[in-house]
Amino acid sequence: MFDRNHLDGIAAIVGSKGIVSETGEIRAYEIGARYDEGKAAFVVRPATTAQVSDVVAYLVSNGIPFVPQGGNTGLVGGSTPDSSGAQVVLSLDRLRSPIIVDEENRTVEVGSGVRLSTLNDELSAYGMFFPVDLGADPTIGGMVATNTGGARFLRYGGMRRQVLGVEVVLADPQGTVLDLATGLRKDNSRLDLKQFFIGTGGAFGIVTKAVLELQRAPRQRATALIVPSNGDAILPLLATLEETCGEYLSAFEGISRNALERTFSHIGHLKNPFARGEIPPYAILLELTRSWVPRSGELDLSTFLEGVLSDLFDRDEPLVNDALVARSEDLWLIRHSLTEGLKASGHVIAFDLSLRRSDLHRFRTQIIAILDAEFPDLAVCDFGHVGDGGIHFNLVYPRRPEASYVDRVRKTVLDVVVHEYGGSFSGEHALGRSNQAIYDHYTPDLLKRLSVSVKDAITEVPIGNFLFGQKA
Numbered sequence: 001m002f003d004r005n006h007l008d009g010i011a012a013i014v015g016s017k018g019i020v021s022e023t024g025e026i027r028a029y030e031i032g033a034r035y036d037e038g039k040a041a042f043v044v045r046p047a048t049t050a051q052v053s054d055v056v057a058y059l060v061s062n063g064i065p066f067v068p069q070g071g072n073t074g075l076v077g078g079s080t081p082d083s084s085g086a087q088v089v090l091s092l093d094r095l096r097s098p099i100i101v102d103e104e105n106r107t108v109e110v111g112s113g114v115r116l117s118t119l120n121d122e123l124s125a126y127g128m129f130f131p132v133d134l135g136a137d138p139t140i141g142g143m144v145a146t147n148t149g150g151a152r153f154l155r156y157g158g159m160r161r162q163v164l165g166v167e168v169v170l171a172d173p174q175g176t177v178l179d180l181a182t183g184l185r186k187d188n189s190r191l192d193l194k195q196f197f198i199g200t201g202g203a204f205g206i207v208t209k210a211v212l213e214l215q216r217a218p219r220q221r222a223t224a225l226i227v228p229s230n231g232d233a234i235l236p237l238l239a240t241l242e243e244t245c246g247e248y249l250s251a252f253e254g255i256s257r258n259a260l261e262r263t264f265s266h267i268g269h270l271k272n273p274f275a276r277g278e279i280p281p282y283a284i285l286l287e288l289t290r291s292w293v294p295r296s297g298e299l300d301l302s303t304f305l306e307g308v309l310s311d312l313f314d315r316d317e318p319l320v321n322d323a324l325v326a327r328s329e330d331l332w333l334i335r336h337s338l339t340e341g342l343k344a345s346g347h348v349i350a351f352d353l354s355l356r357r358s359d360l361h362r363f364r365t366q367i368i369a370i371l372d373a374e375f376p377d378l379a380v381c382d383f384g385h386v387g388d389g390g391i392h393f394n395l396v397y398p399r400r401p402e403a404s405y406v407d408r409v410r411k412t413v414l415d416v417v418v419h420e421y422g423g424s425f426s427g428e429h430a431l432g433r434s435n436q437a438i439y440d441h442y443t444p445d446l447l448k449r450l451s452v453s454v455k456d457a458i459t460e461v462p463i464g465n466f467l468f469g470q471k472a
Contacts, residue, residue, distance in 0.1 A: 006064060010044050010088075013054045018045045018094070029069060029080075029089045033136065034343075034350065036077035036434055039085040040067075047094040049167060049177060049208040056206065057175030059088060060461055066090045067464045068202040070142025071115065075350065078201045078432025079142070082465050092141050095208055101126055106214045107164060107183045112141020112207050128214040131156035135336035141207045147199030149428035151335065152287075154387030155250040156215060158428065159198060166194045167209035171459040181211050196458060201430045201466055204458050216291035218250075220301040223287045223328040224309065225273060227280040227321045231361045234284070237312070237319045238357070238387060241286065244308050248301070251287035252387035253335055259381040262396065263334065263341025270337055273324055280322070284386070285335050287328065335383075339392075342381050347400045349378070349409055351393040353417055354427030360386060363423075367416055371395070375409055390427045410438070418442045433465045 011019050020026050020043035031037045041064075046052045059066050066088040069079040081087040095113035099122045102108070106128065110119055117137045120129050132143060132150045142148075144166060149158040156162070165181040180194045196204050228234050234254070241249055260279045264272045274280065286305075294300040299307070302325065309323045342348050355363055368380050377397060384391035395409065417423040425438050440448075451468035 006058075006062060007042060009058055009062075010042075010055060013058065014044060014046050014051050018047065018051070019043070020045065020091075029072065029091060032075070032077060032080040033073050034075045034348070034434075036080050036432075038081035038083050038087070040081040040089045041086055043089040043091050045091045045094045048097075049095070049169065052090075052092070052095070052169045052206060052208050053175035053177050055090065055175070056169050056171055057173055059090075060171055060175070061173045064088055065462070068092065068145070068206050070112065070139035070145065071137065073136040073138045074142065074146065074429065074432060075352070075434075076426070076429050076432035077434035078146070078430060078464065078466060080433075082433065087465070090206070092139065092206070092208070095141070097209065101128075101214075102183060103128075105183050107211055108214055109181065109183075109209065109211050110140050111209055112139060112144070114140050116140065116143065123214065124217065126214075127217050129217045130162070130212060131215045132159060132162060135339060140210055140212070144198055144207045144210050145200065145202045146430035147428070149385065149388065149390060151253055151385060152250050153385055153390070153428075154252055155247065155289075160195070162213050163194065163198055163210055164213055165211035166197055166207050168197050168205040168207055170205045171461050171463045173460070177208075178205065181209055183211050185213070196454065199430060200455075200468075201432060201464060203431075203463050203466060203468060204455055206463070218289035218291055219293045220290040221287065221328045222289075222301040222305040222325065223285070223331045224305060224323050224325045225331055226284045226286055226309070226323040228282060228284060229318055229321050231282065231365065233319045234282070234361055234386065235357060237284070240312065240319065241308070244311070245288055248288040248290060248304075249286075249387075250289045251285060252385075253285040253383065254386040254391075255283050255285065255335065255338065255383040256381060257281050257283075258379050258396075259338050259342065259383045259394070260334070262345040262379075262381060263338050266341045266344035267337045270334060271330070273326060273330070273334075275322075285331055287332075338381075338383050342394050342396055346379075346396040346398050349395040349397060349401075349406055351391075351395075351410075351413055351417075351425070352427050352429040353384075353391045353393050353423055353425065355389050355391065355417065355421050355423040357386070357389045359421050359423070360389060360391060363416070363421055364391075367393075367413060370412065370416070371409075374412060378409070414438065414442065431466050431468075436466055439466075439468075 093113045095111040097111040100109040167181045168178045170176040379396045
């Protein structure tokens with residue numbers, strides 16, 4: 001049983017406003033964005049790096065387990081406590097130190113508790129933006145810890161490509177602060193230690209601040225929903241667009257009919273843009289962007305896109321059957337509403353997969369046939385980042401299934417992904433309690449041993465509720 005006297009010790013560090021312990025208020029920190037939830041001893045909300053350091057030192061010295069939490073928008077149980085009631089949630093949502101923009105260096109220094117939307121609102125005054133785009137509104141620290149990818153990975157890459165430096169608190173009795181928050185793009189003078197804290201879910205240390213590279217904000221945007229002539233045309237279509245559009249191509253997102261149907265049915269404010277409402281088997285959300293206004297004699301981006309699409313239609317063997325050029329905001333609203341639409345239509349068994357682009361269509365065809373035969377009550381409602389090989393392979397069941405059923409479904413899908421295609425079971429959602437058993441099963445023993453060795457060299461105690469390596 002948790003010793004409630006520790007509340008006084010922590011309160012002496014962060015003040016009474018930095019403690020959440022009342023049942024009604026604490027619940028928001030115990031429930032995740034998907035089906036994960038637990039019970040926290042209490043929540044501590046430090047407001048500065050120094051407070052994080054002192055809190056961590058207190059927790060480690062007293063042997064109190066804790067779970068770092070950013071915006072709590074993750075989908076794999078990485079930020080919520082377990083059911084024991086013994087874990088403390090260390091929320092970073094108050095780490096919102098001033099956002100410092102270095103306009104000439106095209107970088108920003110930002111506290112880990114700042115939300116993505118807040119950062120981009122601030123950057124708009126400088127004509128810049130942070131390009132890792134998500135349907136949710138996470139905190140920057142959480143994005144670093146999970147190496148977030150997003151819908152525009154095709155053009156800008158994920159967090160690892162954007163993070164130039166971090167400030168981290170290590171889980172040791174001193175709460176050691178490690179300052180790696182440089183704004184340098186090139187530095188081979190020492191080991192690039194910041195990489196140990198990107199994509200490891202907080203298990204190696206708690207990110208309190210980040211220095212990020214920024215991009216010029218788009219001044220032109222052209223967006224379309226296109227319908228490929230068939231599944232075999234998707235990758236040739238992508239290759240053609242990469243050749244003809246070059247760096248203008250910022251997104252190439254695939255969406256299945258099942259995902260669209262359920263989203264339009266359950267999200268009332270969305271408008272079905274397809275002619276006569278007839279949803280195709282598969283659609284591609286295509287986006288082109290430029291960072292300048294149209295120049296004299298230069299086609300604006302929408303006209304350029306229409307010309308590209310016309311050429312695709314005029315081929316002897318067309319790659320597309322239909323195309324709809326529309327307002328970017330309207331089409332992206334559909335894309336970002338998919339998760340909510342599927343959740344409203346049933347119980348979602350979700351997979352965050354990554355495969356080689358060349359394997360995506362073959363995998364979809366194969367696994368859909370397997371699931372139709374073995375699990376006929378499941379609806380395959382997949383969508384994802386075709387341009388980078390990512391696929392959110394979501395399966396919707398009419399009601400909450402038995403745990404044994406979910407386990408069988410997961411094993412069926414992941415055996416094909418990992419063993420037959422050499423793919424990843426976590427393309428961009430990182431690692432958390434929800435996939436501990438999956439990690440233990442599919443990760444080679446040598447890689448687990450090496451991961452544990454690295455982690456043990458950096459931090460003295462486990463942080464959070466995910467372990468690199470076998471559970472003890």
